[in-house]
Amino acid sequence: MNQLPVAELHLHIEGTLEPELIFELADRNSIALPYEDLDELRAQYEFTDLQSFLDLYYRNMDVLRTEADFADMTKAYLRRAAAAGIRHAEIMMDPQAHLARGVSLGTCVNGVASALAESEAEFGVSTELIAAFLRDRPAEEALDVLDRLIATEAPIIGIGLDSAEVGHPPSGFVQVYERARAAGLRRIAHAGEEGPPSYITEALDLLGAERIDHGIRCMEDEQLVQRLAADQVPLTVCPLSNVRLRTVDTLADHPLPAMLARGLNVCVNSDDPAYFGGYVDTNVDQLTGTFGFTPDELARLAANSIRSAFLTEDRRAALLAEVEAWRSGQG
Numbered sequence: 001m002n003q004l005p006v007a008e009l010h011l012h013i014e015g016t017l018e019p020e021l022i023f024e025l026a027d028r029n030s031i032a033l034p035y036e037d038l039d040e041l042r043a044q045y046e047f048t049d050l051q052s053f054l055d056l057y058y059r060n061m062d063v064l065r066t067e068a069d070f071a072d073m074t075k076a077y078l079r080r081a082a083a084a085g086i087r088h089a090e091i092m093m094d095p096q097a098h099l100a101r102g103v104s105l106g107t108c109v110n111g112v113a114s115a116l117a118e119s120e121a122e123f124g125v126s127t128e129l130i131a132a133f134l135r136d137r138p139a140e141e142a143l144d145v146l147d148r149l150i151a152t153e154a155p156i157i158g159i160g161l162d163s164a165e166v167g168h169p170p171s172g173f174v175q176v177y178e179r180a181r182a183a184g185l186r187r188i189a190h191a192g193e194e195g196p197p198s199y200i201t202e203a204l205d206l207l208g209a210e211r212i213d214h215g216i217r218c219m220e221d222e223q224l225v226q227r228l229a230a231d232q233v234p235l236t237v238c239p240l241s242n243v244r245l246r247t248v249d250t251l252a253d254h255p256l257p258a259m260l261a262r263g264l265n266v267c268v269n270s271d272d273p274a275y276f277g278g279y280v281d282t283n284v285d286q287l288t289g290t291f292g293f294t295p296d297e298l299a300r301l302a303a304n305s306i307r308s309a310f311l312t313e314d315r316r317a318a319l320l321a322e323v324e325a326w327r328s329g330q331g
C-alpha cells in the first residue's frame with residue numbers, strides 16, 4: 001500500500017454527509033428537501049465564512065432521523081477514510097444539533113457508535129468518539145447534555161467545542177470542561193479558526209484543552225507560537241476547510257508550511273469533507289501539489305497525527321512503524 005498512513009483527529013461526522021446520501025435519507029424518511037436535485041443542492045456549497053457553512057450543515061442534517069441513518073453515514077465515512085489511508089479516526093459529533101430537532105441522544109450516539117464498533121474489523125480503522133458542544137448555544141445546555149452522556153455511559157473518549165466561534169470564547173465553558181475532566185474525559189476545543197489567538201490561550205488555560213482544532217490564527221501572536229511549539233500542543237489543521245470558509249484566500253496562502261517551519265505540532269485533517277472538496281488524501285495531495293512537500297515532511301505530518309491521538313501505546317507504536325515503513329518505501 002503506497003498511501004500515507006495517518007490518524008484523522010479533526011472530523012465532524014455530520015460533515016461527512018454526502019449529497020447523494022442526503023437524498024437517499026430524505027427519501028427513506030419521507031422528507032421533502034428544498035432542492036430539486038443533486039445539482040441544486042451542490043450549488044449551495046459556496047461559502048463566504050464559517051456561519052454560511054454552518055447554516056447549510058445544520059439544515060442538511062435534518063435528514064438524520066433513525067439510528068440506522070447515523071450508522072449508514074458513519075459507515076460511509078469509515079469506508080472512504082480507509083481508502084484515504086486513515087488508520088485511526090477520532091470522530092466528533094454534535095449531539096445538541098440533533099436534540100434540538102427532536103432526535104434523542106440515544107438515537108444519535110448509538111447510531112454512530114454502532115458503526116464505530118465494527119470499524120476496526122471491517123475497515124482496519126481504529127476509532128474514538130468525541131461529543132462536541134455548540135459554543136453558540138448556552139453552556140447550561142452543554143452541561144445538561146454532558147451529564148446525560150456521563151449518566152448513560154455513552155462510549156465517548158472526550159469532549160470538544162465547535163460551531164460559530166467569534167463572540168463565543170472558551171471562557172464561557174469552564175464549568176463544562178471541569179466536569180468533563182472530573183469524569184475522566186479528554187478535552188479538545190476549536191480555537192483560532194475565525195477567532196483571535198486569545199481564544200487559543202483561553203482554551204489551553206481555562207479549559208485545559210489537550211488539542212486545539214484549527215489554531216491557525218496562532219501565527220498572529222509570536223509569544224503564543226513559542227508556547228505552542230515548546231509544549232508541542234497538537235493543532236489539527238484543516239487546509240481545504242480554511243480555503244472554502246475563506247479564512248485563507250487560497251491554498252498557496254495557507255500558513256501550514258510556516259507552522260511546520262516554526263516547529264509546531266501540526267497535522268492534516270478534513271473537518272467536513274463532504275462540504276470542503278475532499279477527504280484527508282485530497283488535502284494531502286493538494287498540499288503536496290501546492291507546496292511540494294517531500295516524503296519526509298509528509299511522514300512528519302502523519303507521525304504528528306499519530307503522536308497527538310488518544311491511542312494506546314501499542315497501537316501508537318504500530319502506526320508510527322507504518323509511517324516509517326511508508327517513508328522508507330518512498331526512495
Ligand SMILES: Nc1ncnc2[nH]cnc12
Binds near residue numbers: 162163190
Ligand atoms: N469548521 C468548523 N468550525 C466550527 N464548527 C464546526 N462544525 C462543523 N465544522 C465546523
Ligand SMILES: [Zn+2]
Binds near residue numbers: 010011162271
Ligand atoms: Zn471542525
